Amino acid sequence: MRELSTRETITVGLMLFALFFGAGNMIFPPALGQAAGTDVWTAMLGFIITGVGLPLLGVIAVGLGGGNLQTLAGRVHPVFAMVFTFIVYLAIGPFLAIPRTGTVTFEMAILPFLPESAKGSWIPLFITTIAYFALTYWLSMNPSKLVDRIGKVLTPALLIIIAIMFIATWLNPIGGMGQPTGAYETSPFIKGFLEGYLTLDALAAMVFGIVVTASVQAVGVTDKKKITTSTIKAAVIAAVGLGLVYLALGYMGATSIALGVSENGGQILTAVVQHLFGPFGSMLLGLAVMLACLTTSVGLVTACGRFFSDQIPAISYKNMAAILCIFSAAVANVGLTQLIAFSVPVLMAIYPIGIVLMFLSFFHKLFKGHSAVYIGAIVVTAAISLVDGAALIGLPVSGITDVYAHLPLYKEGIGWLLPAIAGALLGFLWGSLRPKRKGEQEVYREKPSNT
Secondary structure, rough: OOOOOOHHHHHHHHHHHHHHOOOOHHHHHHHHHHHHHHHHHHHHHHHHHHHHHHHHHHHHHHHHHHOEEEEHHHHHHHHHHHHHHHHHHHOOOOHHHHHHHHHHHHHHHHHHHHOOHHHOOOOHHHHHHHHHHHHHHHHHHHHHHHHHHHHHHHHHHHHHHHHHHHHHHHHOOOOOOOOHHHHOOHHOOOHHHHHHHHOOOOHHHHHHHHHHHHHHHOOOOHHHHHHHHHHHHHHHHHHOOOOHHHHHHHHHHOOOOHHEEEEEEEEHHHHHHHHHHOOOHHHHHHHHHHHHHHHHHHHHHHHHHHHHHHHHHOOOOOHHHHHHHHHHHHOOOOOHHHHHHHHHHHHHHHHHHHHHHHHEEEEOOOOOOOOOHEEEEEEHHHHHHHHHHHHHHOOOOHHHHHHOOOOOOOOOOOHHHHHHHHHHHHHHHHHOOOOOOOOOOOOOOOOOOOO
């Protein structure tokens, strides 16, 4: 029975690493490193637990749950599965994440090299996004070649660039580590933990799960257990890669304090590469950012194209990919600041729901798949996270948030955690005590997935 060779598994793992590693993932660790200073390793431990651990668990959860998000969400209710899956794909896809890859590429890889007279014009951004999404479309036009194009070409190029920057910093240190600042002074682990949580890669994991399973199937693996095993192995490889890169970038940030305090990780990396390599450093960083964004956009277009073409059979995958790229190019021209301002409330509203759904999947058989467990946990989580999202938009929900403020961990941004556990326990009690109706089957015996 066909299964992935070691080389194929590594290639798929590198592809998954590249799909996760966008520009945001590149600039978070340096900012953490500079702020944490001498406590960088403690803070990075917390960051890796959530910034690497959650995405790893997300891919595994989707693999165990049938290979796609809709099957996993269907354990709550069919209507919830359709609505939540559509919202996630729209948010991670054409409305927010895909356009953002284009705008970040322009901001960090193109804008610094433009003459001052052109920086205030809309034309450079327009031209950049057209070319960028045309390339994205070409790379994603044939999903069966995704592993070769990303896992064998783009990912190694990205890793080589990051390795060059790290080795140069290691051999020629800019300076010593500074003193911890802000929350890193008193609780570096917790602060790093929360920073990793805010990377929002757990949602992306649920979307990329179908890309990985499709890539495994494309090389001839058809047995469901073999597909799941290969997916888990690839996820572990991607997680190890992410962890090592985060540690390298965190070290670069921690030793950059001699260059001055920067507002964000992008500025830190820019200062570091310019110090080490001069003008060539800006080109090196711009290329790394472009590759990081491009691999993520290709993966997202592929995943969203597959999903939406399955839901709307009249539109082929290639046509759907074209629609996504054109729409994303248009949205990207809104600008990075506006996109980020709009994306944060939406993601904060749906992200906790995704995390709870993911963790419940690991205990699915333990509580015999009772839908009441999923419903109990998801309802209370949504009641909190949707209000949090509404508050960020500016809707008048202060009366509700004042009540929520009494919840444990609410000020830290995870006030939904204990209520979700309580909701799951109540759902389990209800599902266990409720007498079965005549002819009712065990809900945890799910139909095999076609994925």
